[in-house]
Amino acid sequence: MLKKIDDFIRDIQLASIEKSEDKAAEVEKFRVKYLGKKGVINDLFEQFKTVPNDQKKEIGQALNRLKNAAMDKIEEFKNNVIQTSEQTESGMDLTMPTDYSELGSRHVLSVVLNEITEIFSRIGFTVAESVEIEDDWHLFSALNFPPDHPARDMQDTFFVEKEEGRQEVALRTHTSSVQVRVMENNKPPIRIIAPGRVFRNEAISARAHCIFHQVEGLYVDKKVTFADLKQTLLYFAKEMFGEQTKIRLRPSYFPFTEPSAEMDISCNICGGKGCNICKGTGWLEILGCGMVDPNVLEACGIDSKEYSGFALGMGVERMAMLKYQIRDLRLYFENDLRFLRQFEAVI
Numbered sequence: 001m002l003k004k005i006d007d008f009i010r011d012i013q014l015a016s017i018e019k020s021e022d023k024a025a026e027v028e029k030f031r032v033k034y035l036g037k038k039g040v041i042n043d044l045f046e047q048f049k050t051v052p053n054d055q056k057k058e059i060g061q062a063l064n065r066l067k068n069a070a071m072d073k074i075e076e077f078k079n080n081v082i083q084t085s086e087q088t089e090s091g092m093d094l095t096m097p098t099d100y101s102e103l104g105s106r107h108v109l110s111v112v113l114n115e116i117t118e119i120f121s122r123i124g125f126t127v128a129e130s131v132e133i134e135d136d137w138h139l140f141s142a143l144n145f146p147p148d149h150p151a152r153d154m155q156d157t158f159f160v161e162k163e164e165g166r167q168e169v170a171l172r173t174h175t176s177s178v179q180v181r182v183m184e185n186n187k188p189p190i191r192i193i194a195p196g197r198v199f200r201n202e203a204i205s206a207r208a209h210c211i212f213h214q215v216e217g218l219y220v221d222k223k224v225t226f227a228d229l230k231q232t233l234l235y236f237a238k239e240m241f242g243e244q245t246k247i248r249l250r251p252s253y254f255p256f257t258e259p260s261a262e263m264d265i266s267c268n269i270c271g272g273k274g275c276n277i278c279k280g281t282g283w284l285e286i287l288g289c290g291m292v293d294p295n296v297l298e299a300c301g302i303d304s305k306e307y308s309g310f311a312l313g314m315g316v317e318r319m320a321m322l323k324y325q326i327r328d329l330r331l332y333f334e335n336d337l338r339f340l341r342q343f344e345a346v347i
């Protein structure tokens with residue numbers, strides 16, 4: 001009987017299922033053969049009852065070795081099956097732990113942009129998007145910038161290299177170009193905001209950058225008045241900077257709006273008393289706006305006798321600067337984690 005047991009142990013130790021197709025089924029077959037109710041080991045335990053007493057110890061120990069060998073082998077097979085089934089064909093083990101990567105947070109500009117979008121969407125504005133490389137018509141001409149008009153110098157444009165026979169194109173210097181595209185392709189009523197990246201050929205400093213973000217607003221319908229603009233601006237300022245915020249409008253000039261204005265909000269740091277952020281004035285300039293010039297409506301195929309509209313444009317970096325007291329524009333783009341992490345909780 002001892003010899004029989006030793007032979008089984010050897011068989012078990014040599015057993016392998018590597019060539020088999022259905023490995024799990026093979027493992028089960030192996031288990032039934034040795035450890036099943038009518039399996040080899042139970043059979044041997046039955047025979048053990050008739051073993052003379054003086055051999056019981058030795059054979060009993062051998063039987064236990066056999067049982068352990070069978071159980072160990074099954075464990076080994078099982079590990080083998082799991083591992084091979086989770087390996088890809090290239091041998092990559094998908095059960096290996098991955099590199100640890102930290103959870104990121106939203107960039108402060110995205111946080112502010114989302115907030116602006118949400119505030120306008122609550123009063124019916126939808127988001128319009130358009131191209132970042134624009135032609136002269138959408139950037140300037142349709143917006144009432146006459147050729148060689150000094151107003152074009154307000155914006156230092158990055159022109160994209162001109163190809164033979166193709167019209168000149170440039171990186172957009174403002175999101176006002178999206179106004180034109182929307183009006184050309186839609187009939188009033190139009191109520192959109194257009195967030196996006198803009199580009200200007202400026203030396204990079206704490207106060208200027210060659211890439212930044214704007215949000216344009218446009219509302220065109222019958223009988224839109226300056227009062228509508230003012231009310232929209234007041235609503236926006238209060239939602240963005242708090243209920244106590246006051247606004248004031250100063251006359252200004254933009255080629256595409258008439259009349260044009262710049263909006264200031266009461267300084268959200270000192271509450272209007274005067275501090276170093278508002279340079280003692282109590283006011284902070286935050287955006288440009290005005291009534292859409294009838295020439296612009298006409299250029300975009302909208303009858304200016306029937307329709308009127310207002311437009312506004314603001315810088316996202318500036319909004320974030322005022323909201324979170326960020327003093328240097330360059331911080332937005334340097335990806336310094338010490339800066340970015342401060343906005344983890346703001347999401």
Ligand code: DAH
Pocket residue numbers: 173174175176216217254257287288289290311312313314
């Ligand atoms: N496009 C202007 C700029 O980049 C901002 C602006 C001013 C947009 C007045 C407007 C507006 O829509 O009405 O400086």
